[in-house]
Every structure is written in structure tokens, then in C-alpha cells.
Amino acid sequence: MKSGLVFLVxxxxxxxxxxxxxxxxxxxxxxxxxxxxxxxxxxxxAAAGCVVGRHEAKKHESERIQEQKNRQFQxxxxxx
Numbered sequence: 001m002k003s004g005l006v007f008l009v010x011x012x013x014x015x016x017x018x019x020x021x022x023x024x025x026x027x028x029x030x031x032x033x034x035x036x037x038x039x040x041x042x043x044x045x046a047a048a049g050c051v052v053g054r055h056e057a058k059k060h061e062s063e064r065i066q067e068q069k070n071r072q073f074q075x076x077x078x079x080x
Contacts, residue, residue, distance in 0.1 A: 006043060027053020 027049035035045015 023053035023055075023057025024050040025053070027051070027056070 028046040029049070031049020031052070032042045032046035034049070036042035038045070
């Protein structure tokens with residue numbers, strides 16, 4: 001069971017783009033520690049943390065892109 005989850009986290013990390021992998025690694029670290037202290041479920045916590053971290057990284061990236069587009073539009077740089 002543990003080796004399967006470790007394999008899943010590894011595949012998700014390798015297959016993810018750089019921004020999402022960063023979120024996965026940060027989330028996995030936090031989730032692993034939280035899972036360990038919440039009943040010795042560190043691997044399960046790391047897997048869940050990876051998923052949440054990737055989601056948050058993707059959300060922040062899309063917010064950053066939208067903010068750049070808004071700035072360009074306000075400066076009159078919008079081209080149709």
C-alpha cells in the first residue's frame with residue numbers, strides 16, 4: 001500500500017510542469033508531516049498534500065496571468 005502511494009506521488013511529481021511540481025513538493029512535505037502526527041499516515045498525507053499543493057499552484061498561476069492581462073489592458077496595450 002505504501003509503495004503504491006509513493007509511486008503515485010512520484011509519477012505526479014515527474015509528470016507535472018515546473019510550477020505544479022513545486023506546489024506538489026511543498027504540499028507533500030506539509031501533508032506528510034501532518035499525516036504523520038495525525039495517526040502515522042504520513043504517506044497518505046503526502047499524497048493528499050501533493051494534490052492540494054498542485055491545485056493551489058495552478059490557481060495562483062492563473063491569477064498571476066489574469067493580473068498581467070488586466071495591467072496590459074489598463075495601459076492600452078490590448079491588441080485585437
